[in-house]
Amino acid sequence: MTSNGSPAGEDRWTSYLGMVVAVASWGMLFAALLLSYVLLRVQQPVWPPLGSPPLPLGLAVANTAVLLLSSVVLSWGGRKLGRGGREEFHVALQWTIALGIVFLGLQLRLWQATHANGLGLTHIFGGMFYVLTWAHAAHIVAGLGALLWLVPGSRQRTYGPERRARVMMVSLFWHFLDVVWVVMFVAIFVV
Amino acid sequence: MSADAHHHEPGFVGKYIFSMDHKMIAKQFLWLGLVGLAVGGLMAMLMRWNLANPGEAVPLVGNMLFPDSGGVIPPDAYASLFTMHGTIMIFFAITPLLIGCFGNFCIPLMIGARDMVFPLLNMLSFWTAALASVFMFGSIFVPLGGAASGWTAYPTLSTNVGLPGLGMTMWVVAIFLIGTSSIMGAVNYITTVIRLRAPGMGYFDMPLTVWGLWLTAILNALFVPVIAAAMVLLFFDRVFGTQFFAAGSAVVDGTGDPILYQHLFWIFGHPEVYILILPAWGVVSDLLSFFSRKPAYGYKITALGMTAVTVLSAVVYGHHMFSTGLSPLLGQSFMVLTMIISVPAEIFFLNWLHTIWKGRIRMATPMLFSLGVVFVFGLGGLTGLYLASISTDLYLHDTYFVVGHFHLTMAAAAFLGFFAGLYYWFPKFTGRMLNENLGKIHFAGSIITITIVFCGMLLQGWAGMHRRIYDHSVYTYLQHLAPMTNIITHSALTLGFFQLFFVVNFFRSWFAGEKAPENPWQVGTLEWATSNPIPHGNFEHIPVVFRGPHEFNNPDYAHLGRDWVAQWEQLPGDPSPEERIASTHVPAPQAAHS
Numbered sequence: 001m002t003s004n005g006s007p008a009g010e011d012r013w014t015s016y017l018g019m020v021v022a023v024a025s026w027g028m029l030f031a032a033l034l035l036s037y038v039l040l041r042v043q044q045p046v047w048p049p050l051g052s053p054p055l056p057l058g059l060a061v062a063n064t065a066v067l068l069l070s071s072v073v074l075s076w077g078g079r080k081l082g083r084g085g086r087e088e089f090h091v092a093l094q095w096t097i098a099l100g101i102v103f104l105g106l107q108l109r110l111w112q113a114t115h116a117n118g119l120g121l122t123h124i125f126g127g128m129f130y131v132l133t134w135a136h137a138a139h140i141v142a143g144l145g146a147l148l149w150l151v152p153g154s155r156q157r158t159y160g161p162e163r164r165a166r167v168m169m170v171s172l173f174w175h176f177l178d179v180v181w182v183v184m185f186v187a188i189f190v191v
Numbered sequence: 192m193s194a195d196a197h198h199h200e201p202g203f204v205g206k207y208i209f210s211m212d213h214k215m216i217a218k219q220f221l222w223l224g225l226v227g228l229a230v231g232g233l234m235a236m237l238m239r240w241n242l243a244n245p246g247e248a249v250p251l252v253g254n255m256l257f258p259d260s261g262g263v264i265p266p267d268a269y270a271s272l273f274t275m276h277g278t279i280m281i282f283f284a285i286t287p288l289l290i291g292c293f294g295n296f297c298i299p300l301m302i303g304a305r306d307m308v309f310p311l312l313n314m315l316s317f318w319t320a321a322l323a324s325v326f327m328f329g330s331i332f333v334p335l336g337g338a339a340s341g342w343t344a345y346p347t348l349s350t351n352v353g354l355p356g357l358g359m360t361m362w363v364v365a366i367f368l369i370g371t372s373s374i375m376g377a378v379n380y381i382t383t384v385i386r387l388r389a390p391g392m393g394y395f396d397m398p399l400t401v402w403g404l405w406l407t408a409i410l411n412a413l414f415v416p417v418i419a420a421a422m423v424l425l426f427f428d429r430v431f432g433t434q435f436f437a438a439g440s441a442v443v444d445g446t447g448d449p450i451l452y453q454h455l456f457w458i459f460g461h462p463e464v465y466i467l468i469l470p471a472w473g474v475v476s477d478l479l480s481f482f483s484r485k486p487a488y489g490y491k492i493t494a495l496g497m498t499a500v501t502v503l504s505a506v507v508y509g510h511h512m513f514s515t516g517l518s519p520l521l522g523q524s525f526m527v528l529t530m531i532i533s534v535p536a537e538i539f540f541l542n543w544l545h546t547i548w549k550g551r552i553r554m555a556t557p558m559l560f561s562l563g564v565v566f567v568f569g570l571g572g573l574t575g576l577y578l579a580s581i582s583t584d585l586y587l588h589d590t591y592f593v594v595g596h597f598h599l600t601m602a603a604a605a606f607l608g609f610f611a612g613l614y615y616w617f618p619k620f621t622g623r624m625l626n627e628n629l630g631k632i633h634f635a636g637s638i639i640t641i642t643i644v645f646c647g648m649l650l651q652g653w654a655g656m657h658r659r660i661y662d663h664s665v666y667t668y669l670q671h672l673a674p675m676t677n678i679i680t681h682s683a684l685t686l687g688f689f690q691l692f693f694v695v696n697f698f699r700s701w702f703a704g705e706k707a708p709e710n711p712w713q714v715g716t717l718e719w720a721t722s723n724p725i726p727h728g729n730f731e732h733i734p735v736v737f738r739g740p741h742e743f744n745n746p747d748y749a750h751l752g753r754d755w756v757a758q759w760e761q762l763p764g765d766p767s768p769e770e771r772i773a774s775t776h777v778p779a780p781q782a783a784h785s
Binding site: 013014017018022024025026028029030031033036040122123124127128131135 | 308377381415419420421427432435
């Protein structure tokens, strides 16, 4: 990646590369948690184990749709920004944050529902379910913080085609959390 | 980032405490690591006392440390001692010294950068490590004592079933935090090496020290998160009552699995041993060349060999679990992969020997310690083969043979590598030289006692001595080993004594040592291109690199009247800076910006 682009281009890729490495680290964290889920699961004759309360699938589907949409919106805004669309990016950023908050709200509803159904932490499936979703939600909170960090600059239209290292870094993190959620959704609710 | 950007003088807090200068952060890591090394070393002395004199009060400090038992180390305290010894040495001595200190100090200077690419993240990395050490050292003093599950923290020893106290929980938190610190450092190191190399410095123009530190950073970034995940799950088991690692916890709800922890731990744990030794390999590969006044033999192959070991280290972890009932097919696969890893390791080991062969060797202290690494790593590497093979491992598992093996390969080799590097870079660090005579006594005393201690352990393990027994004298089949235990203990205490020569040397030289010349070792890597003390921003002008790091006794440059040529020297016949930059595709670096 040692391209001979403009100085600004160099800076952008340096920051971005750091974020790529960090996301690889986070990826290994979630991969290790999911591996634990798989290794515990393959040892059980039935999964979820007998007597496990049902999971609210509808909420989870809605959740997934919301988070996917947030990624699509952010990605659209980022592309616009690359071509000078500062207005569009600002709108997209606000929508992404709103959708992230909706995701967290739905996630809270999901936990209330599983708790009401009697899925506890001492239950092996329940324990894994809560560790995975809590770890992810904690990172979503961090991701929302990062998105909010972009707001002042975006409001003043500071970010543009030549100045969007932060935007690229935060977007990468957000898309990563989206991918992690989709894998979790498939692992917990689908297969 | 130009040098002008740094003209404002930071205050005391900005300069010494919350510093973002990689050189100051390196010093902070050095002090943290030296404290860890001292505490971990004294713990080892206590353990050795107990092994040779079970049931006898520890002289001098016994009544102060263990007042309830009249100065005798009680069994639970002994378990805590070996646990904390291992944990502190790995995470709070080798990690801060070789990765935190050398990584921070050497990488920017040796690649010709003004600082790390993310200075703020660098500062956070140190302070996260400091917070982790508060948890780790504090855990010893809480009710029910510190962690006592072995450094591996296998459940059920490490869950509330085995250790209900707060100390173990604090240990879990401390490991999570020090892991976070390592990852922050790794993000910085990896990015810095890729983006901030001086113009003209291709990957194969980097010193091998930088190669070692860079590969370590890659392993840190990818595998430390796995133990972080294990610590999260263990924390949940201990605090929130989950059952991930409890076998047979509930028939109806399904059960947890203690072996799951071992998988997670060793997926991290095997790369970890290479994380610890790769910086030392890198340092030694460079120093052997510098002090033999010869180019590093097979430089590129050494770099690629270390890379091959790095890649393979990710797929051999199962050899730690041969005795867990692993499927024989998996076991054999792991055995073969483990054996394969010795091939690249042997190749660069032979490169080391080729490098010193017929060299004009200068027996300065850094060279002595480097040769020490070659010796102990050779011994440790060979004994590793017995543990890689399933049939012998099943017998040797959890014996002192394992203890001897890993202390030679990753403990003794890493610390000797650290000392080699410290004696070598001390002039750059402080502007003063360490005393050579004290250094040579330190080396001679250390290498002899290390050999006796750890080779003795190999023999005892071969004889069947288990690694975690409190009092061997109660087992008839081990009683005849008592004289050897005595010899090992005496050697270990002597090893501890010889470190005093280093302590005296270190403090005396730091404040009142002989002033160092600009290039005391006559070596041409980039850290010697800048003045002493190193200015903020490191280099007045970032040098352009024209050649590799090991240009010694090249007959083409005989007319210069010296046996070395610096990486930054443009000599007749070299391309112009522009041509060099064009041919290596490494332009002047740009710092990170938003």
